[in-house]
Amino acid sequence: MTDDVIRAVLAEHGRLAVDVAALDPDADLYQVGLTSHASVNVMLALEDSFDFEFPEQMLRKRTFESIAAIRAVVDGLTRAEVD
Amino acid sequence: MGIVATSFRDELLAAGLLVPLGADGLYGRAAAFEDVVDALARLIVSLGAADGAARIRFPPIEPRSVFDRTDYLRSFPDLTGAVVTFRGDDAGHARLLAAADTGDDWTELLEPADAMLCPAVCHPLYPTLTGTLPAGGATYDLQGWCFRHEPSVDPARMQAFRQHEIVYVGDAAGARAHRDRWVERGTELLADLGLDVEAVVANDPFFGRVGRMLATNQRDQELKIELVVTVASADQPTAVVSSNCHEDHFGAAFGINTAEGDVAHSACVGFGLERVTLALLRRHGLDVERWPSTVRDRLWP
Numbered sequence: 001m002t003d004d005v006i007r008a009v010l011a012e013h014g015r016l017a018v019d020v021a022a023l024d025p026d027a028d029l030y031q032v033g034l035t036s037h038a039s040v041n042v043m044l045a046l047e048d049s050f051d052f053e054f055p056e057q058m059l060r061k062r063t064f065e066s067i068a069a070i071r072a073v074v075d076g077l078t079r080a081e082v083d
Numbered sequence: 084m085g086i087v088a089t090s091f092r093d094e095l096l097a098a099g100l101l102v103p104l105g106a107d108g109l110y111g112r113a114a115a116f117e118d119v120v121d122a123l124a125r126l127i128v129s130l131g132a133a134d135g136a137a138r139i140r141f142p143p144i145e146p147r148s149v150f151d152r153t154d155y156l157r158s159f160p161d162l163t164g165a166v167v168t169f170r171g172d173d174a175g176h177a178r179l180l181a182a183a184d185t186g187d188d189w190t191e192l193l194e195p196a197d198a199m200l201c202p203a204v205c206h207p208l209y210p211t212l213t214g215t216l217p218a219g220g221a222t223y224d225l226q227g228w229c230f231r232h233e234p235s236v237d238p239a240r241m242q243a244f245r246q247h248e249i250v251y252v253g254d255a256a257g258a259r260a261h262r263d264r265w266v267e268r269g270t271e272l273l274a275d276l277g278l279d280v281e282a283v284v285a286n287d288p289f290f291g292r293v294g295r296m297l298a299t300n301q302r303d304q305e306l307k308i309e310l311v312v313t314v315a316s317a318d319q320p321t322a323v324v325s326s327n328c329h330e331d332h333f334g335a336a337f338g339i340n341t342a343e344g345d346v347a348h349s350a351c352v353g354f355g356l357e358r359v360t361l362a363l364l365r366r367h368g369l370d371v372e373r374w375p376s377t378v379r380d381r382l383w384p
Contacts, residue, residue: 015335035330036300037154040293059296061303 002078005049006070013041025068030061039064046070052077091315091365092238098369107234108242112357115371119360122382124247127354128224130268131249134261136224141207143200143228149210150199152336158289158297162231164200167193200230204246205351209337212252218342220253222261226356239314239321239358250351252334254341258350262326265352266308269324277378278312278323278362285309285322306330312362323358327351 003025010029011020017033034042042064047053054063054077063073095101102111112120128138144166150156156163167190169179175192182189201207204227212221226247234242251261266282273280285307286298301307306329309322327350333339334347341347367374 035332036297036304036306037157037332039300040157040296043296044293053292056292056295059292060299 002071002074003067006046006067006074009042009045009049010067013045014038023067025071026066029064029066034064036061046074050074050078089236092236094369095238095361095364100364100369101238106242107236108240110238110241116360116364119363119371119382120245120356123354123356123359124226126272126382127226127247127249130272131222131224134222134249134251136222136249138224139208141201141204141225141227143230144198145201145207147195147197147199149206152210153206153333154336155202155206158287158294159202159231160290162202162233162288164202164230164232166196166198166200168196170194201227202229202231203353204229204248205250205333205349205353208250209252209333209339209349212347213338215340215344216253216342216347220251220257220341220347223250223252224248225250237315239355239361241357244358245356247354247356248351250349252339252347252349254343254345255330255348258328258330258348262308262328262350262352266310266326269310269326269352269354273310273312273323273359273362275377275381276359276363277375278366280310280312281320282308282310285325304328312366314358314362314365321358321362323355323362325353325355327353 007020007023010016010023014020014029014034015038016023016029023032039061043054043059054073058073062069064070092101096103100113100116102113104110131138147165169176169192171179171192179189179192182192204225208223208225226245228243229246230243232242233240249265251258270280270282284302284305286301287307289295289297307325307327310324310326311320311322314321314323329349329351331346331348333349339347363374363378364371367378
């Protein structure tokens with residue numbers, strides 16, 4: 001479910017050079033065409049989709065480097081909100 | 084910084100090199116100041132000619148449609164300058180004058196003129212390149228006035244200033260090579276002029292939360308290299324040249340493709356003509372006639 005949302009956000013905002021649906025969760029998104037500006041749009045769309053705000057220290061390239069990396073951060077943040 | 088910057092500004096004003104216009108960051112330039120700016124521009128033109136740079140000059144105003152496509156509003160909303168004008172009738176004119184007479188804010192009665200003050204001299208170039216570039220890309224020599232709304236007492240932080248840019252548009256490797264080549268050339272030129280230059284990885288002053296992420300990315304990828312020297316404060320050196328990779332930001336926004344059919348990348352080196360001039364005045368003194376002959380010979384061969 002979380003993965004599906006992340007993939008949908010990447011498909012709409014990531015401007016990637018590959019098919020997001022077929023992308024390995026550990027694939028480096030910057031290697032497949034994610035730019036700085038696109039990563040910002042991905043960041044904003046993830047915040048909208050999951051209804052949270054990334055803390056400032058997470059507003060960096062590494063947070064968005066792969067579907068698995070995004071997933072780990074999203075899981076951490078959504079869990080934190082439940083706690 | 085503030086006190087030191089103020090004292091350097093006071094010295095420049097007392098020497099008559101800058102003429103105060105009544106607002107921080109807006110100055111007239113005296114002949115001695117302009118002579119240095121002109122000499123620097125000639126040197127940059129000749130360096131750019133080595134790259135076959137085509138020389139173009141644009142006005143300091145760009146159509147709003149161009150500004151919109153640069154996405155500048157996302158990154159620097161606080162620096163923008165929009166042109167507004169009066170579009171009303173006689174009755175509206177009367178209200179405008181009444182507001183002005185009573186000291187009210189008459190600018191509220193103005194409307195957008197669909198034009199923006201250029202914050203960077205390369206903006207108007209990109210829409211002229213929509214389509215396919217020649218093989219190997221293309222290089223341009225641009226110079227003009229920029230506006231950024233950041234009033235300051237630091238004479239190096241002007242609201243209206245001139246950039247001289249050499250811009251490359253082509254493939255990713257060419258853009259990176261252009262950027263790196265101009266870091267070297269810029270460093271050499273400034274060293275020839277007697278300045279102690281350091282090349283540092285930098286970031287633009289992107290606005291807000293989104294901006295912090297853009298700034299971090301820009302630093303991580305080392306997209307922006309600034310040449311910094313002492314101008315107002317030795318503790319906080321001032322960037323006088325900036326050499327930047329834009330990746331495909333402008334290529335994608337303006338539909339520019341390489342001969343191979345890829346979205347074009349771009350890179351630019353921007354010389355802050357006033358800032359380099361100020362750095363020279365700081366280094367060699369306010370009397371340009373008495374600058375070292377090596378420096379004068381390089382500027383006026």
